[in-house]
Amino acid sequence: xxxxxxxAKAAQAVAKRAASKRTSADIERLEKSKSAEVMTAEDGTVTxxxxxxxxxxxxxxxxxxxxxxxxxxxxxYSKRTTRPGKDTTSTFVEKSDMLGRKSSESRxxxxxxxxxxxxxTVTTKGVDVYGIEKSxxxxxxxxxxxxxxxxxxxxxxxxxxxxxxxxxxxxxxxEQGEAVVTRNEKRAKGSxxxxxxxxxxxxxxxxxxxxxxWKKGTSVEKSYLREREADASKVVAKADKVAERAGKVLDWLxxxxxxxxxxxxxxxxxxxxxxxxxxxxxxxxxxxxGGQSAQFDGQSISxxxxxxxxxxVYAESSGSVEGRYGEAxxxxxxxxxxxxxxxxRGRLDLNGLDASVNLRAGASVEAEVSxxxxxxxxxxxxxxxxxxxxxxxxxxxxxxxxxxxxxxITRDPPTAVAKGTIGASAVAKAEAEVRFSAGPFSVVASxxxxxxxxxxATGIIGYEDGKLxxxxxxxxxxxxxxxxxxxxxxxxxxxxxxxxxAADVNDDGKVDxxxxxxxxxxxxKFASRWLVPPSPSPREFVRITPPLFTPPMxxxxxxxxxxxxxxxxxKP
Numbered sequence: 314x315x316x317x318x319x320x321a322k323a324a325q326a327v328a329k330r331a332a333s334k335r336t337s338a339d340i341e342r343l344e345k346s347k348s349a350e351v352m353t354a355e356d357g358t359v360t361x362x363x364x365x366x367x368x369x370x371x372x373x374x375x376x377x378x379x380x381x382x383x384x385x386x387x388x389x390y391s392k393r394t395t396r397p398g399k400d401t402t403s404t405f406v407e408k409s410d411m412l413g414r415k416s417s418e419s420r421x422x423x424x425x426x427x428x429x430x431x432x433x434t435v436t437t438k439g440v441d442v443y444g445i446e447k448s449x450x451x452x453x454x455x456x457x458x459x460x461x462x463x464x465x466x467x468x469x470x471x472x473x474x475x476x477x478x479x480x481x482x483x484x485x486x487x488e489q490g491e492a493v494v495t496r497n498e499k500r501a502k503g504s505x506x507x508x509x510x511x512x513x514x515x516x517x518x519x520x521x522x523x524x525x526x527w528k529k530g531t532s533v534e535k536s537y538l539r540e541r542e543a544d545a546s547k548v549v550a551k552a553d554k555v556a557e558r559a560g561k562v563l564d565w566l567x568x569x570x571x572x573x574x575x576x577x578x579x580x581x582x583x584x585x586x587x588x589x590x591x592x593x594x595x596x597x598x599x600x601x602x603g604g605q606s607a608q609f610d611g612q613s614i615s616x617x618x619x620x621x622x623x624x625x626v627y628a629e630s631s632g633s634v635e636g637r638y639g640e641a642x643x644x645x646x647x648x649x650x651x652x653x654x655x656x657x658r659g660r661l662d663l664n665g666l667d668a669s670v671n672l673r674a675g676a677s678v679e680a681e682v683s684x685x686x687x688x689x690x691x692x693x694x695x696x697x698x699x700x701x702x703x704x705x706x707x708x709x710x711x712x713x714x715x716x717x718x719x720x721x722i723t724r725d726p727p728t729a730v731a732k733g734t735i736g737a738s739a740v741a742k743a744e745a746e747v748r749f750s751a752g753p754f755s756v757v758a759s760x761x762x763x764x765x766x767x768x769x770a771t772g773i774i775g776y777e778d779g780k781l782x783x784x785x786x787x788x789x790x791x792x793x794x795x796x797x798x799x800x801x802x803x804x805x806x807x808x809x810x811x812x813x814x815a816a817d818v819n820d821d822g823k824v825d826x827x828x829x830x831x832x833x834x835x836x837x838k839f840a841s842r843w844l845v846p847p848s849p850s851p852r853e854f855v856r857i858t859p860p861l862f863t864p865p866m867x868x869x870x871x872x873x874x875x876x877x878x879x880x881x882x883x884k885p
Contacts, residue, residue, distance in 0.1 A: 336405050336419065340390050343376045371395045383411045383514065400424045411512040412521070414442040429457035442510045443523075446473040461487035470505065476527075478503035492541040497534075499788070504529035509798070517806030523799055530792020536771075538784030543776060545727040553724060574606035577620070593630030593645070599623065613662030618655070625650025639688040639699075647680040665723035675713035682706050700751040710741040730775030730782070740765035753804035760797035766790070 343349060349363040358379040365372050377389045388407045393400075400423070407417040418439030425432050437449045451468035466482040480501040487494050510523040582600035589595075603620035626649050633642035652675055659668030687701035718733040744761035772785035 333419070336390065336392075336403065339374065339392060340376060340388075340405075343374055343390075369397055381411070384413045385409055385411050385512070398426055410442065410510065411514065411519075414510070416440060416442045416510075431455045441508050443508060444473075445506070445508060447471070458485070458487065460489070461485060461493075472506055474506055476504045476506045478505045492539050495536075495538045495540070495784075497536045497786075499534045500532070502531045514805075517804065519803040519805055521801040524797060526794065526796040528792060528794040530790060532788065532790035532792075534786060534788030536784065536786030538773075538782065540780040540782050542779060543781045545776060545779070549724055549727050570608075570610045572606070572608040574604065576604040577602055582623075587626075592632050593628065595626065595628045597624075597626050599625070613660060615658070615660040617658040619657070621652060621654040623650060623652045639686065641684070641686040643682065643684040645680075645682040649678045651676040664725055665721070665728075667719075667721050667723070669719040670717070672716045673713065674715075675711060677709065677711040679709040680707070701749070703748040704746070706743075706745040708743045710739075712739040713737065727779075728775070728777050730773065730777045732771070732773045734769065734771045736767065736769040738765065738767040753807035755802045756799065757802075758797070758799045761795070763794045765792060 343361055343363060346361070346363055349361045352360045352362075354360075356379070358377060360378075361374075361376045363374045371394070373393045375389075375391045378387070380386045386409045389404070390406075391402065391404045393402045395401075402422045403420070405417070405419045407415065409415050416439070418437060421434075421436045423432075423434045432452065432454050434452045435450070438447070440446045447470070449468065449470040451466065453464065453466045456463050456465075462485070464484045468480045469478070471477045478501070480499075482497070482499050484495065484497045487496075505528050507526045508524070511520070512522075513520045579602075582598070582602050584596060584598045587595045587597055601620060601622050603618075605616070605618045607614070607616040628647045629645070631642070631644045633640065652673070654673050655670070657668070657670040659666065683703070683705040685701065685703045688699045714737045716733070716735045718731070720731050722729045740763065742761060742763040744759070746757070746759040748755065748757045750756075766789070768787075768789045770785065770787045774783045776782070
């Protein structure tokens with residue numbers, strides 16, 4: 314308990330430090346300023362604005378404060394300073410949730426120009442409700458080169474838990490003769506921790522939630538694109554003549570619109586049960602499925618073709634039991650399968666050709682189990698309650714290779730381009746969730762762990778947007794991740810109903826002073842049942858004259874047999 318309180322105090326102390334002394338002083342002056350414009354909204358939110366100008370410096374300040382029905386509150390402050398060649402915007406946000414936990418973030422954006430170079434810098438600093446301090450800095454620099462431009466963005470983030478992440482994105486555009494060459498390189502490395510928290514009260518339900526996601530990995534991607542202006546007017550003129558002649562031929566032939574389609578024989582997908590019992594089964598499936606179609610509408614022809622080959626083994630098991638105190642059940646599933654598919658479609662008309670194809674092959678293994686246990690319901694203070702536990706766990710691994718390609722040839726707009734993408738990935742993940750409920754209280758917790766690798770390459774060649782283009786990119790990423798969340802729900806309405814029913818001693822549907830007298834009476838009656846047996850036997854009455862007192866006599870009785878020795882010793 315002491316540890317929790319100390320953490321909460323530490324978090325609030327850090328939250329106060331997140332605002333610089335200068336920002337705190339600016340907020341205090343704006344709150345006391347008599348020249349500030351003050352506006353109050355219907356919900357009680359108060360906004361203060363003030364603008365000032367001194368020489369060539371323009372300053373605009375805005376302060377907004379809002380409070381909720383409980384302990385939640387929000388303070389937002391922004392200050393923008395504009396001077397020749399430089400623009401700075403500072404913001405500070407401080408929040409307090411329904412439990413009084415505080416979080417804050419300060420952000421400063423600065424834009425400046427010097428000669429042919431411009432800079433945009435963003436710095437952040439904050440602390441979350443768990444007391445984790447976070448800081449970051451991102452800077453983008455645009456500079457002119459002798460034959461083009463260069464744009465570079467570098468960022469770095471860190472926190473008080475030892476996580477650091479760096480990323481860069483550099484693009485150069487150069488003119489080489491009649492062509493323009495664009496090169497881009499992206500890199501990222503390190504670890505990041507993202508936290509979340511929430512408190513809500515809605516429809517009588519109070520919810521407290523929180524979570525964290527941690528990711529670590531490296532990635533790199535490089536791309537190249539060469540563009541050159543080209544005149545396609547001569548080619549377009551020839552295409553127009555061909556299209557005009559083709560249209561006349563179609564009109565002369567007088568072909569009627571028609572469509573055709575078919576499906577792969579369902580018998581080509583086979584299934585066999587390997588094991589079957591009262592609790593579950595194991596089956597195997599393999600085969601091919603898909604279909605094809607074609608349409609002619611009098612002006613264009615379109616078609617589609619798809620196939621999927623699949624082979625896998627699937628297992629299922631389930632069961633339940635019910636006893637004197639409650640019930641329990643489980644459901645388990647597992648599968649291992651491999652798939653390969655092709656999906657191609659295209660359209661040909663007087664304007665040109667538009668076609669695409671997608672190939673995909675992969676293998677996956679997955680297992681999932683869920684269970685539930687619950688007690689029988691009982692009535693407490695007029696409200697039915699029970700206790701239950703629900704759990705689910707899932708483990709999966711998948712490896713996929715994919716390739717896509719498109720071809721587009723049109724005369725309006727003039728285009729003749731081919732694009733393609735090739736990628737491969739392998740991902741493994743384990744995740745679990747458990748829910749515990751007891752009457753008006755419930756807790757949901759979940760977590761996951763993942764690891765994966767990905768490689769991808771793209772390419773383009775052809776004529777598009779009035780330019781001849783050739784280029785491509787290649788990238789790879791490798792990373793791991795961990796995460797978890799927890800949510801607590803309290804049904805305040807149910808607790809209130811139970812309290813009301815318990816307080817309504819005389820069962821008249823309301824709680825008033827009469828219930829106090831009824832409670833005294835019931836308490837006395839309850840106590841008498843334990844202290845005074847309904848019909849004690851004559852032997853159980855004993856007259857005792859305490860040695861330190863004189864008459865009147867004190868009569869004591871006991872529901873248990875009294876020893877003869879005690880009777881003889883205390884005979885009057």
